[in-house]
Amino acid sequence: SRSINLAVIPGDGIGQEVVAEGLKVLSAVLPQDVKLETKEYDFGAKRYHATGETLTDADLDALKKHDAILLGAIGDPGVPSGVLERGFLLKLRFAFDHHVNLRPSKLLPGVATPLAGEPQIDFVVVREGTEGPYTGNGGTIRKGTEHEVATEVSVNTAFGVERVVRDAFARAQARPRKKLALIHKNNVLTFAGHLWTNIFNKVAEEFPEVTTEYMHVDAATIYLVTQPERFDVIVTDNLFGDIITDLAAAVSGGIGVAASGNINPAGEFPSMFEPVHGSAPDIAGQGKADPTATVLSVALLLRHLGYEAEAARIDEAVSADLSERTGKPARSTSEIGDALAVRVAG
Amino acid sequence: SRSINLAVIPGDGIGQEVVAEGLKVLSAVLPQDVKLETKEYDFGAKRYHATGETLTDADLDALKKHDAILLGAIGDPGVPSGVLERGFLLKLRFAFDHHVNLRPSKLLPGVATPLAGEPQIDFVVVREGTEGPYTGNGGTIRKGTEHEVATEVSVNTAFGVERVVRDAFARAQARPRKKLALIHKNNVLTFAGHLWTNIFNKVAEEFPEVTTEYMHVDAATIYLVTQPERFDVIVTDNLFGDIITDLAAAVSGGIGVAASGNINPAGEFPSMFEPVHGSAPDIAGQGKADPTATVLSVALLLRHLGYEAEAARIDEAVSADLSERTGKPARSTSEIGDALAVRVAG
Numbered sequence: 286s287r288s289i290n291l292a293v294i295p296g297d298g299i300g301q302e303v304v305a306e307g308l309k310v311l312s313a314v315l316p317q318d319v320k321l322e323t324k325e326y327d328f329g330a331k332r333y334h335a336t337g338e339t340l341t342d343a344d345l346d347a348l349k350k351h352d353a354i355l356l357g358a359i360g361d362p363g364v365p366s367g368v369l370e371r372g373f374l375l376k377l378r379f380a381f382d383h384h385v386n387l388r389p390s391k392l393l394p395g396v397a398t399p400l401a402g403e404p405q406i407d408f409v410v411v412r413e414g415t416e417g418p419y420t421g422n423g424g425t426i427r428k429g430t431e432h433e434v435a436t437e438v439s440v441n442t443a444f445g446v447e448r449v450v451r452d453a454f455a456r457a458q459a460r461p462r463k464k465l466a467l468i469h470k471n472n473v474l475t476f477a478g479h480l481w482t483n484i485f486n487k488v489a490e491e492f493p494e495v496t497t498e499y500m501h502v503d504a505a506t507i508y509l510v511t512q513p514e515r516f517d518v519i520v521t522d523n524l525f526g527d528i529i530t531d532l533a534a535a536v537s538g539g540i541g542v543a544a545s546g547n548i549n550p551a552g553e554f555p556s557m558f559e560p561v562h563g564s565a566p567d568i569a570g571q572g573k574a575d576p577t578a579t580v581l582s583v584a585l586l587l588r589h590l591g592y593e594a595e596a597a598r599i600d601e602a603v604s605a606d607l608s609e610r611t612g613k614p615a616r617s618t619s620e621i622g623d624a625l626a627v628r629v630a631g
Numbered sequence: 632s633r634s635i636n637l638a639v640i641p642g643d644g645i646g647q648e649v650v651a652e653g654l655k656v657l658s659a660v661l662p663q664d665v666k667l668e669t670k671e672y673d674f675g676a677k678r679y680h681a682t683g684e685t686l687t688d689a690d691l692d693a694l695k696k697h698d699a700i701l702l703g704a705i706g707d708p709g710v711p712s713g714v715l716e717r718g719f720l721l722k723l724r725f726a727f728d729h730h731v732n733l734r735p736s737k738l739l740p741g742v743a744t745p746l747a748g749e750p751q752i753d754f755v756v757v758r759e760g761t762e763g764p765y766t767g768n769g770g771t772i773r774k775g776t777e778h779e780v781a782t783e784v785s786v787n788t789a790f791g792v793e794r795v796v797r798d799a800f801a802r803a804q805a806r807p808r809k810k811l812a813l814i815h816k817n818n819v820l821t822f823a824g825h826l827w828t829n830i831f832n833k834v835a836e837e838f839p840e841v842t843t844e845y846m847h848v849d850a851a852t853i854y855l856v857t858q859p860e861r862f863d864v865i866v867t868d869n870l871f872g873d874i875i876t877d878l879a880a881a882v883s884g885g886i887g888v889a890a891s892g893n894i895n896p897a898g899e900f901p902s903m904f905e906p907v908h909g910s911a912p913d914i915a916g917q918g919k920a921d922p923t924a925t926v927l928s929v930a931l932l933l934r935h936l937g938y939e940a941e942a943a944r945i946d947e948a949v950s951a952d953l954s955e956r957t958g959k960p961a962r963s964t965s966e967i968g969d970a971l972a973v974r975v976a977g
């Protein structure tokens with residue numbers, strides 16, 4: 286009999302509320318024969334304030350035993366900027382080698398976009414997750430003086446770039462339009478840019494059916510608001526991916542519906558799924574948060590674990606729910622979760 | 632009697648055409664008593680192909696003698712990516728210490744935006760121009776092998792950050808709304824992020840009337856499409872500034888109307904003014920390019936040299952011209968230039 290052993294990290298702020306709904310929908314969608322086990326972990330600001338810990342070796346050992354991880358949101362204004370990001374979120378991505386950060390953008394019918402007209406948006410960004418300017422390489426000298434120098438080192442390896450580029454080509458190959466865009470800034474960041482571009486061009490030879498293009502990151506932000514239909518699959522560096530996926534989320538319905546996966550494709554470590562939005566402390570605890578991005582992250586999680594039909598049922602339920610929202614009064618977090626749970630079960 | 636000794640670099644592609652119109656409007660707007668001298672330089676792809684040179688020491692010595700520089704566009708698909716960018720554009724910015732890269736974004740009446748509704752957009756980005764990931768620090772080992780490692784080093788100094796932050800505060804102080812946003816990614820790029828944030832907070836104490844906020848670069852891209860009216864002055868790092876100013880241009884009428892200045896505020900070296908758009912080889916030589924961004928760059932140039940009234944006349948002429956475009960047939964590059972020249976003279 287099948288089973289899913291899930292680590293659940295609700296985290297801070299609205300993380301708690303949205304994860305509860307994600308689990309509700311997950312339970313509702315799973316067939317009877319699949320045994321769902323969940324274990325909750327208390328990472329985030331509360332644990333940090335209480336113990337000074339963000340993520341210990343013992344924590345990593347415990348998390349390793351799960352099939353996948355569902356995360357709500359980590360972050361709190363009471364914690365200095367960078368502590369939870371570097372100490373928990375990035376530490377986990379690096380420890381579990383989450384090198385494929387998958388962020389789909391699809392503007393669903395009935396969903397508002399800040400763009401004029403009726404843009405067709407349906408693409409997925411494959412963001413590298415373990416290299417680039419995110420490695421924490423760099424440092425500071427003469428800190429706090431007028432002679433301070435601070436550096437950040439973007440580290441890019443052929444190994445790291447090739448595996449994520451291959452992943453993106455395979456995804457593009459599997460989609461009807463079969464298009465892949467590399468986004469970088471190879472005219473300025475020439476060392477990293479040449480590495481990315483050369484590997485991209487080399488791997489392209491193995492995927493003759495995939496149409497490729499290269500675009501500078503600055504130009505990409507223009508296309509994302511003027512011609513978002515242009516994109517099918519995008520592969521890009523860690524930092525550029527961070528930036529353009531927030532923009533992509535904004536134009537395709539907002540971060541309220543943007544899901545993401547931090548994936549270790551070979552399955553050496555559990556992959557982690559989370560909404561793109563943060564902990565939104567201003568609305569936490571009020572039942573106002575939209576759990577849709579978390580529910581869509583559950584769909585990505587199911588797809589990753591091989592439950593394609595169940596993932597598709599969630600996607601359809603979300604589409605239907607969103608398309609019926611216009612003109613109706615706002616629902617609470619749990620009302621939306623209930624409605625989605627009913628739909629996926631039905 | 633007054634005089635302007637201008638270096639003119641038409642450059643590649645549409646650069647030639649748009650610069651001609653910029654000069655036309657400049658001549659038309661200047662009072663009789665101002666003597667305008669111009670000297671044209673042939674930098675760009677043609678010179679590179681003919682001689683292999685991009686910008687020599689002798690060129691820099693020649694350019695130094697001018698009061699300011701007007702540039703059209705540099706870039707050609709026949710030149711490997713990075714050669715003209717690093718060898719000319721960035722070399723010049725670094726050699727002439729153009730540390731304030733000024734990029735205003737204003738959505739003028741009658742101008743189309745990809746955003747829905749009627750957004751109010753009127754802000755200016757102060758982008759650092761001589762540090763960050765643009766210094767060319769970094770390198771490659773084991774090039775072309777499966778063990779290649781390429782690094783890019785973002786270099787940030789207290790000296791470099793403080794001067795551009797001060798410039799931005801002074802600009803915010805001089806504007807009616809007196810708002811300044813720092814955009815960075817200080818939760819991930821903690822070395823550089825702390826330097827920027829600490830200096831920003833320190834300088835803020837000297838400008839008590841300026842309202843400040845901090846925003847991560849990813850979140851900033853969301854606000855730029857959902858709440859662009861939120862921004863008044865933005866100060867940011869070289870790379871983030873590159874990215875968000877293209878997005879800013881896209882939402883506020885497109886890069887056809889986006890002007891920029893590469894400024895050395897102390898006047899040790901001539902400042903350079905240029906449209907944000909590139910050389911657009913696909914439409915070059917056809918009289919299809921819109922010279923408006925170049926004409927607005929001429930206004931920035933005049934303002935920088937102290938010709939405020941003339942700069943304002945150009946801004947007004949452009950506003951008037953843009954507001955009367957809707958429904959009219961497209962005009963050629965020189966027809967738009969002629970119309971603007973008539974308006975500023977009138």
Ligand SMILES: CC(C)[C@H](C(=O)O)[C@@H](O)C(=O)O
Nearest residue numbers: 370371374375527818819849
């Ligand atoms: C919180 C931060 C570390 C993170 C990132 O920059 O990757 C977030 O912005 C994201 O995109 O998941």
Ligand SMILES: CC(C)[C@H](C(=O)O)[C@@H](O)C(=O)O
Nearest residue numbers: 472473503716717720721873
């Ligand atoms: C062409 C390139 C070097 C340049 C930059 O990245 O600064 C351009 O994109 C710009 O914004 O002026």
